[in-house]
Amino acid sequence: MTGLIEKLRQQIVSTQVWRSIFRHGYPDTDLNRALVMFSNVILHLHPVRVKRGALKIRYTWCLGGLTFFMFIILTITGVFLMFYYVPDTRRAYNDIKDLQYVVYFGNLMRDMHRWAAHAMVFLVWLHMTRVFLTGAYKPPREFNWIVGVMLLVLTLILSWTGYLLPWDQLALWAITVGSKMAEATPVIGVSGPFGLQMGMRPDNDIRFMLLGGTVVGQSALLRFYVLHCVGLPLLAGVFMAVHFWRIRKDGFSGPL
Ligand code: HEM
Incomplete structure (x- = not known):
């Protein structure tokens, strides 16, 4: 037999x-x-052999891995939300309410998306703190530290652009305050240092570019939507690919 x-x-x-x-x-x-x-x-993404020390959980706490896991959850739940949400000021708020009360599993998807976003911001800070405290930013990993800083900024902007989409009072005023801060950017903001000298006006500075106008309205909602759902995730994906490639090439900093 x-x-x-x-x-x-x-x-x-x-x-x-x-x-x-x-x-x-x-x-x-x-x-x-x-x-x-x-x-x-x-499997080719993994090395053929892994040193025992590289698996030591108390060195990395898998914080980078968990941050990436949050990004995956956000991508999957985000695509689901896109089926029901239209970035139109006349219906965005109601679409969110429909997701909460009408769509099957809509509230679950929305909550997962929101909590994963909070968790990603939290974890990316913790990951950066771990990298700093273990001195993993030193050569030969200094380039990857810079890539990491870009990822941190992208994570924060992703979170911020998503904030506007529910189109409720919180969203509107949070983005009004945030974009007012952008207006105070040196050189490229109308109220920032050297802004006026550089020819900045309320209708041509960085805030105007961000909002597509002088107030938070339809153009701003559309811009934030496109940035949040397409531009920034793609950019973050490219930076993550470079980040992971450098981790492999620079070698793990931990105990071997
Ligand atoms: C979306 C954000 C990020 C993701 C998904 C991510 C992912 C990862 C992963 C999976 C690792 C492998 C080791 C570990 O899990 O700790 C890692 C290592 C590393 N990350 Fe990140 N990271 C992000 C942001 C950052 C930030 C903000 C910094 C610093 C400014 C940074 C700097 C580094 C460095 C220098 C290493 C190599 C550490 C070593 O060899 O010990 N990363 N990252």
Whole structure:
């Protein structure tokens, strides 16, 4: 019986279909294990060997990994929310209410999206603090620290642009205050240092560019929506890819 099964197995693994998918033998030798890792689209992201110390949870607390996990949750739940939400000032608020009270699992998706956003902001700070406290920002990882700073800023702007979308009082005034702060940016803001000297006016400065007007209205909602759902997530995705690539290339800073 065992011989029969073994013969069948050998017949299957020698077919052209099998060999076109699995291009390596059973991972029982170092060479085969390496081939398995290199030839698989998902596994190739991982190194062939991992040092025991790199798995030590009390060094990283997996804070970077958890931040990334939040980003994945946000992407999935965000796509779901996009099916029901229209960035039109006449219906945005009602779309959110529909998500809460009418759409099946709508409230769950909205809550997951909101809580994951809070968690991502919280975790990215903690991750940065861990990197700082373990001195992992020092050479050769200084470039990745800068990439990390970009990710931190992108995370905060993602959170801020999402804030406007429910189009309620909180959203409106939070973005009014935030965009007023942008107006005070040096050189490119009309009320910032050297703004007037640089020819800034309320209708051509950074706040105007951000809102697409001088008040938080339809143009602002559309701009924030496009930035929140397309521009910033794509940019963050690219920066994360570079971040993960550098982690591999620079080597892990922790105990080996
Ligand atoms: C969206 C935001 C971010 C994500 C998803 C992310 C993800 C990760 C992951 C998964 C790691 C592997 C080790 C670990 O889990 O701790 C890591 C390492 C690292 N991250 Fe981040 N990170 C982000 C933001 C940042 C920020 C804000 C900084 C610093 C300003 C930073 C700097 C670094 C550095 C220098 C390493 C290498 C650490 C080492 O070798 O010990 N990252 N990141």
